[in-house]
Amino acid sequence: MSSSIPARRETAAGRATPPGGEPDDPDDRANAHRDGSASDAEVVARSLDDPAEFAVLFDRHAVAIRGYLARRLGADLADDLVGQTFLVAFDGRGRYDPARHDARPWLYGIATTLLRRHRRDEVRGYRALARAGSFTTAHTVGHADAVIDGVDAGVSVRQIADALAALAHGERDALLLYAWGDLSYQEIADSLQIAVGTVRSRLNRARRRLRPLLAENPAATAALPRIEESR
Amino acid sequence: MTMTEKRLLESFRADEATPDHSALARSRAALLEHAAGESRVTPLRDRSRRPTMRVALTAAVAAGVVGAGLGLQGLVVGGAPLGASAAAAEALDRASAAAVAAVAGPAPGPGQFVYTYSVDYSGVVEGDSGLDTTGCAARHEIWQPVDGGPVRVGRVDGITVASAADPAATPVPDPACRDLQDRWMEDVPVENLQPDGATWGLPDRAFVVGLPTQPRALYERARADAEAQGFDLLDEATMTQLTDLAMSGSPYLTPQLRGVIFQALAFVPGLELAGTGTTLLGDTGTVVSRVEPARSARLELVFDAETGSVIGERRIATAGSDLGLAEGDLISESASRSAIVDERGERPAG
Numbered sequence: 001m002s003s004s005i006p007a008r009r010e011t012a013a014g015r016a017t018p019p020g021g022e023p024d025d026p027d028d029r030a031n032a033h034r035d036g037s038a039s040d041a042e043v044v045a046r047s048l049d050d051p052a053e054f055a056v057l058f059d060r061h062a063v064a065i066r067g068y069l070a071r072r073l074g075a076d077l078a079d080d081l082v083g084q085t086f087l088v089a090f091d092g093r094g095r096y097d098p099a100r101h102d103a104r105p106w107l108y109g110i111a112t113t114l115l116r117r118h119r120r121d122e123v124r125g126y127r128a129l130a131r132a133g134s135f136t137t138a139h140t141v142g143h144a145d146a147v148i149d150g151v152d153a154g155v156s157v158r159q160i161a162d163a164l165a166a167l168a169h170g171e172r173d174a175l176l177l178y179a180w181g182d183l184s185y186q187e188i189a190d191s192l193q194i195a196v197g198t199v200r201s202r203l204n205r206a207r208r209r210l211r212p213l214l215a216e217n218p219a220a221t222a223a224l225p226r227i228e229e230s231r
Numbered sequence: 232m233t234m235t236e237k238r239l240l241e242s243f244r245a246d247e248a249t250p251d252h253s254a255l256a257r258s259r260a261a262l263l264e265h266a267a268g269e270s271r272v273t274p275l276r277d278r279s280r281r282p283t284m285r286v287a288l289t290a291a292v293a294a295g296v297v298g299a300g301l302g303l304q305g306l307v308v309g310g311a312p313l314g315a316s317a318a319a320a321e322a323l324d325r326a327s328a329a330a331v332a333a334v335a336g337p338a339p340g341p342g343q344f345v346y347t348y349s350v351d352y353s354g355v356v357e358g359d360s361g362l363d364t365t366g367c368a369a370r371h372e373i374w375q376p377v378d379g380g381p382v383r384v385g386r387v388d389g390i391t392v393a394s395a396a397d398p399a400a401t402p403v404p405d406p407a408c409r410d411l412q413d414r415w416m417e418d419v420p421v422e423n424l425q426p427d428g429a430t431w432g433l434p435d436r437a438f439v440v441g442l443p444t445q446p447r448a449l450y451e452r453a454r455a456d457a458e459a460q461g462f463d464l465l466d467e468a469t470m471t472q473l474t475d476l477a478m479s480g481s482p483y484l485t486p487q488l489r490g491v492i493f494q495a496l497a498f499v500p501g502l503e504l505a506g507t508g509t510t511l512l513g514d515t516g517t518v519v520s521r522v523e524p525a526r527s528a529r530l531e532l533v534f535d536a537e538t539g540s541v542i543g544e545r546r547i548a549t550a551g552s553d554l555g556l557a558e559g560d561l562i563s564e565s566a567s568r569s570a571i572v573d574e575r576g577e578r579p580a581g
Contacts, residue, residue, distance in 0.1 A: 047266075051266035051267070052263060052266055052267070054262065054266055055259060055262060055263055055266075058258075058259050058262055059259075062255055062258065062259070063250045063255065066248075066250055066251075066254075066255065067247075067248035067249075067250065068248075070244075070247040070248055071243070071244045071245075071247050071248055074247065075247055075251060078247075079251060079254035079255075079258070082255070082258055083257070083258030083261055083262070086258065086262050087261070087262060087265055088465070090262060090265060090266060091464075091465065091466075092465065113458060113459065113461045114461050115461075116460075116461045157243060157244070160239065160240065160243045161243075164243075175240070176240070178237065179237050179240035179241060180240065180241070180248075210239065210240075
């Protein structure tokens with residue numbers, strides 16, 4: 001491969017960024033071309049002629065994708081799947097829609113598809129956490145009885161794990177793409193290749209599972225900003 | 232969804248999200264090596280083909296150059312057209328025409344069954360303690376009713392055989408092989424199956440009726456299904472889906488649709504014409520092959536160009552196998568024969 005491979009830089013927060021830096025804000029990231037750097041779509045297009053360019057996409061998004069996978073499956077599987085996600089994306093880059101400047105929905109969609117092969121592991125992990133407060137497998141998750149950081153109001157990890165385990169697969173995908181993937185409703189729809197109305201209905205059903213947790217812990221609700229999500 | 236609810240989840244398992252930079256660096260390096268065409272560093276397992284799973288699983292659950300004509304110009308990556316070579320596409324097109332013409336051949340009538348005998352052999356299997364090259368084979372007999380109703384599968388037994396050339400070995404059940412078969416079945420999530428239990432390898436009437444009837448659309452449907460099932464290697468999985476359908480012996484496949492399957496295969500990138508070959512059951516046919524760099528393997532598909540039937544396939548190791556195999560070693564092989572019978576459980580003469 002004769003093309004030059006962009007060097008990677010580490011930010012203070014430990015996030016890998018390509019030369020020139022990438023803003024963390026999703027909107028800025030999607031419109032990265034406005035500040036002179038290439039948008040994701042442009043990077044994908046360049047990679048068709050120069051495959052090594054695809055590393056730019058890895059540098060921009062691998063940490064976030066890996067974090068999403070790790071929260072759902074644990075670190076070990078996440079490390080494997082994040083690599084597979086980008087290999088699958090690379091092989092399929094010829095079908096990437098150039099109108100989509102931001103590649104995150106595409107990448108999260110691939111990651112979620114790969115994750116489906118491990119759904120039983122995921123649910124098993126949540127249930128183990130809800131029941132015993134810790135994983136008995138290699139998927140170590142820390143302290144079961146830990147109170148959620150920033151909430152500190154009695155909603156335990158095991159309560160959330162129990163709620164997540166009870167969700168249908170599609171509801172969990174939509175909810176966690178929203179919460180951990182930081183995708184909008186439309187982006188979730190693009191990721192999962194479903195209608196945005198379906199995203200809304202899935203999230204509504206997921207909310208019904210979460211509401212009791214907050215209702216039982218009014219302090220948690222009070223501790224958090226009451227900002228209705230409108231996107 | 233409120234920000235309250237979102238923040239509730241944001242805090243959950245946040246410790247897991249801390250990146251392992253060494254692991255990310257390895258993934259990045261693997262990506263770059265993959266991009267450079269050095270796929271040996273991506274040891275993806277054979278996930279789109281588990282030899283005995285095709286039938287066993289479904290039974291357990293549900294019991295010229297065609298490029299221009301097919302619009303291959305629409306499938307491009309970096310300016311290079313995808314799909315089979317001209318010679319392979321031409322051979323597939325001939326088989327397609329033969330399949331359509333086979334309408335004059337025996338067709339199952341009301342109340343009848345399509346009987347299919349298949350042998351699936353794996354030369355290398357991945358067990359709990361690593362790779363096992365003993366070889367594990369399974370034979371199946373399937374009776375698919377023309378009028379619907381339950382499909383009967385017989386002899387879904389794992390047996391060991393001395394070699395792939397020994398398909399008639401006494402079918403003594405081997406516990407280890409049986410365990411392996413069970414593990415394969417357990418390993419496949421339920422959602423990998425079609426909603427009604429039908430699959431590309433054992434389709435029911437509704438599944439077949441719902442398939443596209445144009446080659447390119449059928450190819451894209453197979454690919455979309457493979458992607459939805461989470462397969463890592465989409466080209467390989469797409470070819471497997473189409474091949475499974477062709478080898479299914481389904482009574483619901485019309486001659487026209489069988490012909491379309493061959494034309495859809497011509498969209499699979501990298502298919503080459505590879506002369507003639509003999510299947511595990513001793514049948515001879517035309518061979519098209521495809522190199523699978525991510526597996527360090529070559530897949531060969533054997534079809535009868537006279538009848539338009541796919542009669543076998545095999546996967547052979549190429550240089551640099553991450554399974555530790557020598558170039559030319561057999562990884563897996565399948566073959567099948569179909570016939571029409573009047574009764575469930577009846578075997579054709581001969």
